[in-house]
Amino acid sequence: MPTYHAKVFVTLKPSILDPQGRTVERALSHLDYANVSGVRVGKYIELTLSGERAEVESQLADIVENVLSNPIMENARWELEAVPMQEGREVAGA
Amino acid sequence: MPTYHAKVFVTLKPSILDPQGRTVERALSHLDYANVSGVRVGKYIELTLSGERAEVESQLADIVENVLSNPIMENARWELEAVPMQEGREVAGA
Numbered sequence: 001m002p003t004y005h006a007k008v009f010v011t012l013k014p015s016i017l018d019p020q021g022r023t024v025e026r027a028l029s030h031l032d033y034a035n036v037s038g039v040r041v042g043k044y045i046e047l048t049l050s051g052e053r054a055e056v057e058s059q060l061a062d063i064v065e066n067v068l069s070n071p072i073m074e075n076a077r078w079e080l081e082a083v084p085m086q087e088g089r090e091v092a093g094a
Numbered sequence: 095m096p097t098y099h100a101k102v103f104v105t106l107k108p109s110i111l112d113p114q115g116r117t118v119e120r121a122l123s124h125l126d127y128a129n130v131s132g133v134r135v136g137k138y139i140e141l142t143l144s145g146e147r148a149e150v151e152s153q154l155a156d157i158v159e160n161v162l163s164n165p166i167m168e169n170a171r172w173e174l175e176a177v178p179m180q181e182g183r184e185v186a187g188a
Contacts, residue, residue, distance in 0.1 A: 038142040043138055046136070
C-alpha cells in the first residue's frame, strides 16, 4: 500500500495574541537582536499515512481540522509527499 | 532597510521519544485512523528581521541554534524570504 509523509503547519490567526511569541521576542531584544519582530510560535507536525492518495488526502484534511488544530483560533495548512516504496521503513537522518 | 520573513522548523531528533506525538497517534487510532503512524510534534516559528541579507542570515542561524532550539535534542532548519518593500507593514490574511 502506498505510504505518504505529511507535514502540517499550525499557526495562530493573526488577530490572536501570542504570549509565547512575545516572550521570545522580548528575550531576543534583551540579547541585542533588536531588529527582530513579529515572532509567532506555531506547531509543526509530521505524520505518516498509508492508503490511496485521494483517501489519505481527505483523511488528512479531517485530522488537521478536527484533531491537530483549533479552527477558531488557528490556521492550518499541510503538505503531502509520497514515500518511495523502498524507503518506507527508513528513518530520516539525525 | 530590507526586511526578511523567516520560517523556522524545530523537530525532535529521531532518537528522542516524543510523548506528545505518541498521544496524538493514540488518539487518532481511537478515532479509527489506524493507518496513521510516526506522529512527531515540533515547533514552527515565524519571525521578521530587518537588515542586510548576509547579516540577517548569520543572526538567524545564531537565534535558531541558541534561542529557538536545543541542539542536543532537536534538529532545526530555517527558510528566509525577502519581504517586498511595499508589503513590509502589511499583515498576512487571516
